Amino acid sequence: MAELSSAPSAHSLGMIALAAVLCALGVVASYGGLRSIRVSEGKLRRHWMWATAPAATSAVAAAAALALLVASDAPSAPIWALGLMTGSVIATTCFGMMAVWLNLLAGRRTRLTLAERDMLLDAIVNDTARGFCLFDAGGRLQLWNEAFLDIYGIPPGRDIAGKSLLRILALMRSAGNFVTDPGQLIELRAALVSRGPTSVVADLRDGRHIRIHLKRLPNGGWIAKHVDITDHKQAEQRFAYLALHDVATGLPNRAAFNERIVASVEQARRFDGSFAVIRLGIDRFKEINDVFGQAVGDAVLAEMARRLADTCHWGFLARPGGDEFSIVTPPDAAADSIQDVCRQLARLCDSEFEVDGHRIRVGATAGVSVYPRDGEDADALIAHADVALYRAKTEQRGTVCLFEPAMDLQIREKRALQRELAVALEQRQFEIHYQPQATTSGEIVGFEALLRWRHPIRGMVSPALFVPLAEETGQIGPIDEWVLRSVCTEAASWAKPLAIAVNFSPLDFRRLDVPALILQVLLETGLEPSRLEIEITEGVLIDDFSGAIAILRKIKNLGVRVAMDDFGAGYSSLSYLQSFPFDKIKIDQAFTRKLEINPETAAIVEAILSLARTLKLPVIAEGVETESQLAFLARAGCDEVQGYLIGRPQPITHYRALTAGEPMGAARVAKAV
Structure with missing residues (x-):
């Protein structure tokens, strides 16, 4: 009877079996929770961690109950085991409910993810x-x-x-x-x-x-x-072409010419050779423009370029600008070859052109310098060829003049002008003229400030003459600072808050703290920064690209706008627009003047405007002189225009009605001045 009573009862065996089942369920639930933790992310992962805790508790409680039932003879063991199994059941139930909820949540997220991927794939396809x-x-x-x-x-x-x-x-x-x-x-x-x-x-x-x-x-x-990307590539090719070619004649421009001289100097130095640098200018070209019109003048330039190309096929022909052409002969040790070049050019110095029904007698004058006799570097050769050209135009037009050391008249004149320029600012000889800028619909939106020098003896001196001298002598910094302060003071007094654009020389960015200067002037004058626009040429970016970009960003951080002037000429590059968020680009007037007569120029302008629209950049075209030019630019989507059609550069007193806020469109402004 004692042996029978010590054997486990059916009730005890049932409890042991239940504890084992609960333990197994807890282990399985814990394993499932751990796997879900491993494959889940973010909030869902944290939810699974909380859900797995009851599963692990269930397994531990069931295992403890099983141990009590099997190993303990204490009378209270079944009671404790029953309590542990009850807790295990509750914990397992909690895990099951949380697992169902989390699986529903994961399923919903999966469906949303799949839907998003379907939408993305559909958009791609x-x-x-x-x-x-x-x-x-x-x-x-x-x-x-x-x-x-x-x-x-x-x-x-x-x-x-x-x-x-x-x-x-x-x-x-x-x-x-x-x-x-x-x-x-x-x-x-x-x-x-x-x-x-x-x-x-x-x-x-x-x-x-x-x-x-x-x-x-x-x-x-x-x-x-x-x-x-064909359109983008073609635009890049157009700009690459423009960087080294003149629009009017298709010849290489100043940048390409300078590169060629440097290469010729290196080659001649290596092989003990000699070559000539020739500067040829069309005589009285301004008179041709004034008498026959600009279109005829441009045709004369193109025809001269064609004849020079036929005659000088042996050399490198370029048009740096204006009415001048430049030629570099191939390096050749024979001096008589340079004399032969001069004879060929002399035959071109008095020619008759037939352009648009007009028979025009066109004269030309040339100055020549020779390497190494007249200079051993590009700058010296160009300067001495210019001196020879000036001497020939002064003494005998229509000739080819070789440089001689005695030709120092122009050099003396230049030095005299430098001395007079040094006192021009102190003696208040400078003036600021203002040229209005308007939308293509005719609303005046601002002015560009342009510097003029009224010399007491020479009269009005061209900026093309004195600005390079000021840059060369380092006087450009104080002059530009005076212009900025004067313009901001004037603009701050206007009743109508029109914009004002001021030009800065590339040298200012190397010698002055331009952002600090602008900030100081804005604080002194009280002008709103958003009304001031700083115009720079690509020369600012050429020498120290990263440094210039850093300076321009400081200027923009002041709230001042920055515009790229003369866009499309010189070294124009798309990389500039990619590297700095300009507020505006300004189409060079050389393009505007050709709109009516040159389809290629019109296509280039349209390409610039299309690129600007893509980059969300406002565009202003300068040099607008005719209604047809304005109409073309308006159709092509140009934002603003500037030129004689809108108004000539004048002292601000001529535009007092505008600055006072009186309603006055571009047509009335042009008529008034």
């Missing part, structure tokens, strides 16, 4: 501007959009699903839209082997340029996006 294609790990096409087919001219009904990359390239070749450069194909293959995202530009046979962005997928396949 249906994007009409960008081609899209997806290849699997085996290099076979799985997904594409219509834009991909359009870019490469693949017929829409063509079965290309599952085709290899080589087969797709063969289809492109048959459609006539294959990559022409073998090097680009090699670059494309290298990009496919690369593990990281890569971008390749492919030049197609039909002249288009396609940028291909490649990205590898974890499964070994890849995604490719194809974007037609």
Whole structure:
């Protein structure tokens, strides 16, 4: 009987079995919770951590109950075990409820994520501007959009699903839209082997340029996006051309000419050679413009450029600007070859041109300097050729004059002007004239301040003459500071808050603390910073690009606007617009003047305006003199204009009605002045 009583009862066995089941359930629940923690992120991960705690508690409580029932003979053991099992059941139930809630939450998030991905994929596939294609790990096409087919001219009904990359390239070749450069194909293959995202530009046979962005997928396949960047490339090519060419004649410009002289000096020095630098100017060109009109004058320039190109095919011909042309002969040790050049040019110095029904006698004068006799560097050769040209124009027009050391008249004149310039600011000989700026609809929105020098003996001295001298002697800094302070004082007194634009020399950015100067003047005068616009030329950015950009950012931080002046001439580059957020770009007047007679110039202006719209940059065109020029710019989307059609540069007293706030459109302003 004693043995029978010591054996576990059926009730005890049932409790042991229940405890074991609860322990197993707790372990399984804990394992599931830990896996969910591992695969979850963010808030969901933290929720699973809280949910797993009851599961672990359930397993521990059931295990403790099982141990009590099996190993303990105490009378209270079943009671404690029952309490632990009850807690285990409660904990398991809590875990189950939280697990159901969390799974529902995860399912909802998954559906939202899938919906977002479906929307994104749909947007990519249906994007009409960008081609899209997806290849699997085996290099076979799985997904594409219509834009991909359009870019490469693949017929829409063509079965290309599952085709290899080589087969797709063969289809492109048959459609006539294959990559022409073998090097680009090699670059494309290298990009496919690369593990990281890569971008390749492919030049197609039909002249288009396609940028291909490649990205590898974890499964070994890849995604490719194809974007037609032909317009962007053509715009870059136009600007690259303009950087080294003159718009009016198509000849290389001053920048290209200077580069050529430097290269010729190096070559002649290496081979003990000699070459000539020739500066040729059209005589009385201003009279041709005044009598026959600017269009005829431009045609004369173009015809002279053509004749010089025919005559001087052996040399490098450029047009630095104005009515002057420059020539660099090939390095040649023979002195008689330079004399032969002079004889050829002399035949061009008195010619008859027929332009637009007009027979015009055109004279020209040339000055020549020779390396190394007249100078051993580019600056000296150019300066001495200019001195020879000046001497010839002074004494005998229509001739070719070789430089001689005795030709120091112009140098003395230059030094005298420098001395007089040194006292011009102190003696208050400078004046500021204001030229109005207007919207294309005719509303006057501001002025540009222009410096003038009224010499007591010489009269009005051209800025083209005295500004380079001021820069050369270092006087430009104090002059520009006086202009800024005077202009801001004047503008702050206006009843109507019109904008005012002030030019700064590139040298100011190297010798002055321009942002500190502007801040000081704004505080002194009380002018609102937003009304002031600082105009810079690309020369500010050429020598120290990063330093200039830092200075311009400080100016913008003051609330002052910064504009790029003479955009499209000289060293124009898209990289400037990419590197600094200019508030406005100003189209050079050389483009505006050609709008009515040169389709290429009109196309260039339209390209500049299109680029500006893309970059959300306001544009002002200077040199607007005719209604047709204004109409063209308005149609092309130009924001503002400046020129004689709107108003001539005048002392501010001529524009008192405007600054006083009286309603006055551009037509009335031009008529008034």
